[in-house]
Amino acid sequence: MxxxxxxxxxxxxxxxxxxxxxxxxxxxxxxxxxxxxxxxxxxxxxxxxxxxxxxxxxxxxxxxxxxxxxxxxxxxxxxxxxxxxxxxxxxxxxxHLPTLGEVDLHLIREGRHEELWNVLGAHVRHYDALSGVSFAVWAPNARAVRVVGDLNGWDGTQHAMRSLGSSGVWELFVPGIGVGSAYKFEILTADGQWIMKADPMARRAEVPPATASVVTESEYTWSDDEWISARSTGSLHDKPMSTYELHLGSWRPGLGYREAADELVAYVGEQGFTHIEFLPLAEHPFGGSWGYQVTGYYAPTSRFGTPDELRYLIDRLHQAGIGVIMDWVPGHFPKDAFALARFDGVPLYEHPDPRRGEHRDWGTYIFDYGRNEVRNFLVANALYWFEEFHVDGLRVDAVASMLYLDYSREEGEWEPNIHGGRENLEAMRFLQEVNATAYKRYPGIAMIAEESTSFPGVTAPTSQGGLGFGFKWNMGWMNDSLVYMGRDPLYRAHHEGELSFSFVYAFSENFVLPISHDEVVHGKGSLFTRMPGDHWQQLANMRAFLAYMWGHPGKQLLFMGQEFGQMSEWSEGRGLDWWMLDQPAHQQLQHFVSALNHTYRAEAPLWSRDSDGEAFSRVWPHSPDSNILGFARRDNDGGTVVVLCNFAGSPRHDVEFAMPEVGTWTEVLNSDAQEFGGSGVGNFGGVMTDAEGTARVALPPLGVLWLRHQG
Structure with a gap:
C-alpha cells in the first residue's frame, strides 16, 4: 500500500x-x-x-x-x-469533489465573477438524501486554512480545507450541518502563525459584539414583481425622487426589520417620499460608526434580524410603492483583527503601500482597487444587494477619498499615478466597472455618488470617459444654501448668490440635493436650530427652505427628524424626538412636508427634466429685490411651474414679475399657508398676467410659492 x-x-x-x-x-x-x-x-x-x-x-x-x-x-x-x-x-x-468548477476559478482570477457570492462563502448544499455546507474562501498567501466553529467544537484541526491551486481559493464540503451553524476560518500565515477570521463572503453574522459568521439559506419568496417591472422602464432622471434618509436603529429604537415594515410603510407613505435611504446595513462591529466601518460586506447586520427579514422589509416597501436605497462603503474598511484586515497574514484586500492603503484620519484601510480579486469582491458586492435584496440604488460613500491619491495627505505622504497626477486611476476604473455593470444588469436602479469635489464627469457615461454614476450629491448647493439660511433675514440681501450660484452648474451633473445625517451631527445642531429668529420664524424659514429645495433642479434627500423640525442634534444612541409632535406648530411642519412631497410628485415640471437646462429659466421681478428669488421649471408636455421665494422677514405685495407664459397662474403650494402655521399671505384666486406677461404677486414673509400655469 x-x-x-x-x-x-x-x-x-x-x-x-x-x-x-x-x-x-x-x-x-x-x-x-x-x-x-x-x-x-x-x-x-x-x-x-x-x-x-x-x-x-x-x-x-x-x-x-x-x-x-x-x-x-x-x-x-x-x-x-x-x-x-x-x-x-x-x-x-x-x-467529495470541489464545489467550485474551473470556470468559477478562472473568473475569480480574472476578477470577472459577477455572482461571487454564489461560489465563495458558506452554502447549504443538497445532494439527494445528503445535505451539508460547502465552505470556500480566498486566501492566496495562506499555508493552510481550516474551518472552525459549531461544527467541530471550535477545533479546526478536524476540517482542514484544500487549496485550489493558483486561484488562491480554499474549499471544503462538510456533510451533516446546516443553517445556523457559526463558523470562522483559521488561517496559517506565511510566518507560521494561526489567525482566526470571519468569512469575508458571509451572508449572515452573529449579533455584535460577537463576530462569527453564520451559515444561512434564504427561504424568502418575493412579491414585488410589479415594482421591479415598473422600475426597469425609463430612468429615475425623469421620475420624481424625494428620499427620506434614516438610521434604522434610532428612527424608532427597538424595531427590527420585520417590525419596522408596518411603521415605515405607513409613515413614509403618508409623508409622500418616493424612496427611503438606509444608512449602511452591512454588518459592522461598532454601532457608533453608523455602519460606515463595515466588516461584513455581504451580511445584513444581525442587530435587526435575519437576512430574510430584511428582504421582507424591502418587499413591503416596494409593494407600497416606495423605493429603497442603501449606503454602500467601498472606500475603506476597519482594522478589526477578526475581519478583512491583513486577512491571510499580509495585506490582501488593502493596498500594501500605506501611502495608498491607509486612511490615517479614519484609522482604516483602503482597498487595493488594482487587484482583480479585490475589485471583483466589491463589484460583486454591489450586484449582490441588487440581486439578493432588490434594493433600488446604492449611495456610494466617500467617493472623493477614492478618487484622489492625496486625499487628506500632506506633501510627501502620497505617490502620484503613472502619469504624475493625483487621480487614483485604479479606483476610477473600479467605479466605472461597478456602475456600468450594475446599470446593465438592473435597469432603472440608481448609483449615487457622495462626491464633494468638482471632479469632472461623475455622472457622465463610462462610454464618454465618465465615472458612470446616475446621480451625484450636490455638496456645493448644500453648503451655500445652509450658510444663506443661517443668516438673519436683515442681511440676506447681500448674499443672494449663495442661493443662485447653484443655477450656474445645476445641469453639469445629475444632482441630488442632500440635507443628510452629516449636517445634523458633530456640533452642527439640527436643520431647525440653524434657522434664525424666534420659534415662528425658524419654522417659517424651514418651510421656505424646503419649498425652495424641492423646487430647485435635482432630486431631494432629507434626513429623518427634519420633517417635523427636531431641535436637538441627532445621536445614534437614542430615538428621534417624536414627542415634539405634541406641539401643533411642529405637526404643521410635518403636514407641510407631506403636502410638499405630494404636490411635487403631482407637478411633472419639477422633476421630469431635472438635468435639462433648457427646461429651466430665471424669473425676475421688475423692481430688483435681492431677497426675492424666482425661477421656472418646464416639462415635456407644455407644463410650467414657477417657484417664487421671498427670504425677507416681511411680506412683499404687488411685486411685478415677468412670467414665462401669458395667462393665469394658480397657487399650488404656499409655505406661508395658515394650515402649515404661516401667516396666510398669498394669492388665493391665482394671478393673471397682462398681455406682455407681467403679473402682480403677493409674496409672504419667509415664504415660497409654487405657481402652475393654467393657460
Missing amino acids: TRPDESILDAVGAGAYHAPHDVLGPHRDGDDWVIRARRPFAQTVTAVLSDGTRVELTHVRAGVWEGSADTQPTAYDIVATYEGAPEYRIDDPYR
Whole structure:
C-alpha cells in the first residue's frame, strides 16, 4: 500500500496541510482502493460503504487511519468509537469533489465573477438524501486554512480545507450541518502563525459584539414583481425622487426589520417620499460608526434580524410603492483583527503601500482597487444587494477619498499615478466597472455618488470617459444654501448668490440635493436650530427652505427628524424626538412636508427634466429685490411651474414679475399657508398676467410659492 511521507501525515494530523484531500478520503492504490480518515484518540475506525460493506481502518500516524477496499468507495460514512463515549458516525468530508468548477476559478482570477457570492462563502448544499455546507474562501498567501466553529467544537484541526491551486481559493464540503451553524476560518500565515477570521463572503453574522459568521439559506419568496417591472422602464432622471434618509436603529429604537415594515410603510407613505435611504446595513462591529466601518460586506447586520427579514422589509416597501436605497462603503474598511484586515497574514484586500492603503484620519484601510480579486469582491458586492435584496440604488460613500491619491495627505505622504497626477486611476476604473455593470444588469436602479469635489464627469457615461454614476450629491448647493439660511433675514440681501450660484452648474451633473445625517451631527445642531429668529420664524424659514429645495433642479434627500423640525442634534444612541409632535406648530411642519412631497410628485415640471437646462429659466421681478428669488421649471408636455421665494422677514405685495407664459397662474403650494402655521399671505384666486406677461404677486414673509400655469 502506497503511503504519504510521515511529514505529510503529521501535517494532515495537525490540520496544517494545504492538500488534505490528497491524503484523506478514497484513493486508487493499484487494483484496490484505500480509504483514509483523520480520527485522533479513536479506539476503532470503520468505513461503512453505501452497500453496507465495512472496511476496518488501522491507525497509521498522527491520528490518520487507513484501510483497503476492493471496489471504488463512492459514498460511505466514517464510524469511530472512543473510550467512554457513544459511537460517532458521519459522512466523510474528504470523499467529495470541489464545489467550485474551473470556470468559477478562472473568473475569480480574472476578477470577472459577477455572482461571487454564489461560489465563495458558506452554502447549504443538497445532494439527494445528503445535505451539508460547502465552505470556500480566498486566501492566496495562506499555508493552510481550516474551518472552525459549531461544527467541530471550535477545533479546526478536524476540517482542514484544500487549496485550489493558483486561484488562491480554499474549499471544503462538510456533510451533516446546516443553517445556523457559526463558523470562522483559521488561517496559517506565511510566518507560521494561526489567525482566526470571519468569512469575508458571509451572508449572515452573529449579533455584535460577537463576530462569527453564520451559515444561512434564504427561504424568502418575493412579491414585488410589479415594482421591479415598473422600475426597469425609463430612468429615475425623469421620475420624481424625494428620499427620506434614516438610521434604522434610532428612527424608532427597538424595531427590527420585520417590525419596522408596518411603521415605515405607513409613515413614509403618508409623508409622500418616493424612496427611503438606509444608512449602511452591512454588518459592522461598532454601532457608533453608523455602519460606515463595515466588516461584513455581504451580511445584513444581525442587530435587526435575519437576512430574510430584511428582504421582507424591502418587499413591503416596494409593494407600497416606495423605493429603497442603501449606503454602500467601498472606500475603506476597519482594522478589526477578526475581519478583512491583513486577512491571510499580509495585506490582501488593502493596498500594501500605506501611502495608498491607509486612511490615517479614519484609522482604516483602503482597498487595493488594482487587484482583480479585490475589485471583483466589491463589484460583486454591489450586484449582490441588487440581486439578493432588490434594493433600488446604492449611495456610494466617500467617493472623493477614492478618487484622489492625496486625499487628506500632506506633501510627501502620497505617490502620484503613472502619469504624475493625483487621480487614483485604479479606483476610477473600479467605479466605472461597478456602475456600468450594475446599470446593465438592473435597469432603472440608481448609483449615487457622495462626491464633494468638482471632479469632472461623475455622472457622465463610462462610454464618454465618465465615472458612470446616475446621480451625484450636490455638496456645493448644500453648503451655500445652509450658510444663506443661517443668516438673519436683515442681511440676506447681500448674499443672494449663495442661493443662485447653484443655477450656474445645476445641469453639469445629475444632482441630488442632500440635507443628510452629516449636517445634523458633530456640533452642527439640527436643520431647525440653524434657522434664525424666534420659534415662528425658524419654522417659517424651514418651510421656505424646503419649498425652495424641492423646487430647485435635482432630486431631494432629507434626513429623518427634519420633517417635523427636531431641535436637538441627532445621536445614534437614542430615538428621534417624536414627542415634539405634541406641539401643533411642529405637526404643521410635518403636514407641510407631506403636502410638499405630494404636490411635487403631482407637478411633472419639477422633476421630469431635472438635468435639462433648457427646461429651466430665471424669473425676475421688475423692481430688483435681492431677497426675492424666482425661477421656472418646464416639462415635456407644455407644463410650467414657477417657484417664487421671498427670504425677507416681511411680506412683499404687488411685486411685478415677468412670467414665462401669458395667462393665469394658480397657487399650488404656499409655505406661508395658515394650515402649515404661516401667516396666510398669498394669492388665493391665482394671478393673471397682462398681455406682455407681467403679473402682480403677493409674496409672504419667509415664504415660497409654487405657481402652475393654467393657460
